[in-house]
Amino acid sequence: MLQLGDYCPIGVFDSGIGGLSVLKDIHKLLPHEDLIYVGDSAHAPYGDRSARYVRERSQAIADFLLDKGVKAIVIACNTATAEAASQLRETMDVPVIGLEPAVKPAAKLSKSGVIGVLATQRTIDSERLLGLTERYAKNKKVLAQACPGLVEHVEACDLNSKAINQLLQKYITPLLEEGVDALILGCTHYPFLLPAIRKITGKEIQILETGRPVAEQLKRILKENHLQKILIDSAQNLQYKSRLTFYNSSKDKQHHLSMQKLWQESGTEQVPILELPNLENT
Numbered sequence: 001m002l003q004l005g006d007y008c009p010i011g012v013f014d015s016g017i018g019g020l021s022v023l024k025d026i027h028k029l030l031p032h033e034d035l036i037y038v039g040d041s042a043h044a045p046y047g048d049r050s051a052r053y054v055r056e057r058s059q060a061i062a063d064f065l066l067d068k069g070v071k072a073i074v075i076a077c078n079t080a081t082a083e084a085a086s087q088l089r090e091t092m093d094v095p096v097i098g099l100e101p102a103v104k105p106a107a108k109l110s111k112s113g114v115i116g117v118l119a120t121q122r123t124i125d126s127e128r129l130l131g132l133t134e135r136y137a138k139n140k141k142v143l144a145q146a147c148p149g150l151v152e153h154v155e156a157c158d159l160n161s162k163a164i165n166q167l168l169q170k171y172i173t174p175l176l177e178e179g180v181d182a183l184i185l186g187c188t189h190y191p192f193l194l195p196a197i198r199k200i201t202g203k204e205i206q207i208l209e210t211g212r213p214v215a216e217q218l219k220r221i222l223k224e225n226h227l228q229k230i231l232i233d234s235a236q237n238l239q240y241k242s243r244l245t246f247y248n249s250s251k252d253k254q255h256h257l258s259m260q261k262l263w264q265e266s267g268t269e270q271v272p273i274l275e276l277p278n279l280e281n282t
Helices: 020-029 052-068 076-089 102-108 127-136 152-154 162-179 190-201 211-224 253-265
Strands: 003-005 010-014 036-038 072-075 112-121 141-146 183-184 204-209 227-229 245-250 273-275
Touching: 010 052, 010 273, 020 036, 020 211, 020 253, 036 052, 052 072, 052 076, 072 076, 072 211, 076 127, 076 273, 102 112, 102 204, 112 162, 141 162, 141 245, 152 162, 152 190, 152 204, 152 253, 183 190, 190 204, 227 245, 253 273
Parallel strands: 010 036, 010 072, 036 245, 112 141, 112 183, 183 204, 245 273
Antiparallel strands: 003 227
16 A cells, blocks of 8 residues: 555553553544554552652653654653653654643633542642643632542453442542532543543533543644655555554553453454563663
8 A cells, every 4th residue: 555654653651551541542533553552550550659760661661662663652641741751852853742631621611610630649749730720720729639549440440340439439529519510530541430430420520531632732743744644545545454562561461451451442453462571770
């Protein structure tokens, strides 16, 4: 098939399997692009790690992806974006796209003036979230709720047990009592809990995630840098299947099974999970 542009793969990484929620939107918007995903489940969650550790680990994974020939890197993790995006943009020779908690759209959507943020403690403590709040929601009441335990449940593919529902009740109910009408999912693991979250919030609350905006930003950057893959033969476009490669740092096969299950639930084909090689600085 005739191709134009750059048909090197795009690299995407997260502290675990939560970044698949972002990868799903990238794959949907850019179905012809080859993708390499790294889930760092052996070291999840990053939100409980030191800033230095997150920066070093993110650098090591980005270097691994660069060795695989990627043309762009997406940090599908709010914590890694907050701690490592600036560093990676200085050290990488390819575009680096990070996540941004949806404070700006939440501020526009909120009628009560009260916005909730569900995130890891590291994201909540980051200067990035503080800066976004001061810039876009200075006149709003922004309530940030740390959610220890949620990442681990998603990593185990436990999305609707009594335990996960109790945790969600614990974290979300106080926000609703404060009048929150816009709720930001500030961790890429959390969209997999959306059905359980909706049972608590009801349909009236605006829930914002970051997968689609990141995919759209990636598409813009690829076009601006002439890096997009273009298929010329329109008759074959619908038949073309991009190549997906998944890595996970965990030796626990349960993480691999969870990764496959969550990916297939997004309506896509099964992808074998490869074990991520040991990376030097970790």
